[in-house]
Amino acid sequence: MTLNWPPIAPAPGTPSCGPPSFEPERGWWVTRHADVRAALTDPAFQVPAVDTGPPGTLAWLRATVSRFSPPLRHADRRAVAVRALAPLDPDDLRLEAVRLTVAVLHRAEHRVDVMRELARPVPLRTLAGRLGFADPVAAGTAVAVVAAAYHPGVDPALTARADRAVTALLALAPQGSPEVRANLIGLLVQACDATAGLIGAAAHHLLPPGGAPTTARTADLLAEVLRLDPPVRATRRVTVDEVRLGGQDLPVGSPVLLRFDAANRDPQVFSEPATFRPGRPGAGLLTFGAGERGCPGDRHALALATGVLDVLRERCRRDPDPLRHEPHPTLRVPTTLEVSVR
Template identity: 65%
Template sequence: MTDLLIAPPPGTPACGPPVRDPDSGWVVTRHADVCAVLTDPAFQVPVADAGPAGTLAWLRSTVSRFSAPQRHPDRRAIGVAVLAALDPDELRTAAARLTHQVLDGAGDRLEVMSALARRGPLRVLAIRLGLADPDAAVPAVTAVAAAWHPGAEGPRIAAADRAVTALLAMLPPSAPDVAANRLGLLVQACDATAGLIGAAVRHGLGTPPAVSTAALLAEVLRLDPPVRGTRRVATASVRLAGRHLAAGDPVLLRFDAANRDPAVVADPDRLLPGRTGLPVTFGAGPRGCPGERHALALAGGVVEVLRHRCRLVPGPADHEPHPLLRVPTRLEVEVR
């Protein structure tokens, strides 16, 4: 099972020059073009609107992820400092230990997404970020993540507002920017880490032990990324791959397409752990994900144990409805 063909997930666009979509604005699919946008200061992340303190809107407007360029460096530095105090190897060990504990009490079968993928990494991270009640933090972070991206409906926003209030009460006293960016690390890890674990379980439990879990995760990130794309806005008139973009034009970068770009990846639909180069899923440039090593460590601790102790139960591969996230709803394994 080291030489599988994995078709592009439904909705993955083909690689080609930037095209204008009536709903998304400019859609960018080629690897070189995606990297160019990520590293060009003429393209910026859409800034979140502010809101009352302690609400979802306040959290989104205060984290570095959705901050304006002049606020982003200081807020990003908060998250980088927090992550610098966390040892990825220790995170991996803790996630593996928790996975063993869950499997030991699971009986013959386990539903991975609810029992592990959505709980284990968040609990491990919440403990190390100093939240007073890690078990209560997990559903609270999940509620915030469910309304994190634009388009969430009123009930989800209300639930997220309550969850933000609860999470802030669990944190040690700190300045608002510090508290927000600590919580932002948890929210950013929620769906992305769960989706990566789910994809690795779907595609990789049968890979031989000689294939390292790190190599497996890198290839799964390329072929079935949990974050399928990200948005930018052109802040000035600019040319991209022969196209003219006006100031204010929205841009959608499709990681799922860029990761299969035949110009940079040979045989792009084939699962071949150990390829050189990294997928673009974690971004690049000044907005690249600062927690890449930590996310891979948390997912790796879970997946490593599952590879040794479990076998995937065949079944439908449904995913949660979201235009830019890909997270399985249910994956069952047999415990050996």
């Protein structure tokens, strides 16, 4: 049986699509699909610079990974991630995620917290093992600590814990230069909250409390969850040249927030944008970014999430409790999500 899925309402704070807008306290917000894609692919928009720190610290990690690297360093550092991911078969990742998820449900008596027991541990342990980390379980635990403090401006206590976790991860990482090992850790950190948020959102939207079945492919369902309730709601850029975007002139040094959550609902690109339509043609999805800084592990993340969700769809029902999310300006990750095991 195929369900007519109800619309997924925009998350609180999701802006509507319109021309780039400016407010002194927040900078420029970009919401239309065409404008977001243009900014992602225009070298006039660069990732904001981050400060570095002593080797082996969180600040050093941020300054060394490709995500926050300046243009002259980005390509080489991104190549580390691309080479590391190239031999990984997404179908193998999916099957390992299935195996680990089944094991968790087998140990559970009746109920499982998807976020605590599956959404972070399963993808991280799978990916860490395939990337050659010595102890995938310990690596996954340390990565979650780093991810909690990864974005600048967090509590100093979290930063101190993350410094120790970075040191532990460097010891667990396969042999290579510090820069290579940093970018392998960066892959895990990037996968941590984003993949967990996708799994949590998908479990919330795809596991009705009554456990109603559907024949739609999990991959098609995940594509619509990514569009309508993306785990990464936005990304930041700063202009390094004067640039015109969406009919607006942005001066040099302008802070810019690119809103994936709004762009993925742009009616100029998606017909009936609020409708949940698995297998929607002409995806145009921006959640994984675009251009030279687009996510290099999108297929791998989807494979890991698919493995977890395939098992949950077959064996679990979602509890009808309201869903709450961790406080974060650009990520949308559920705090807890309990399911009943059938």
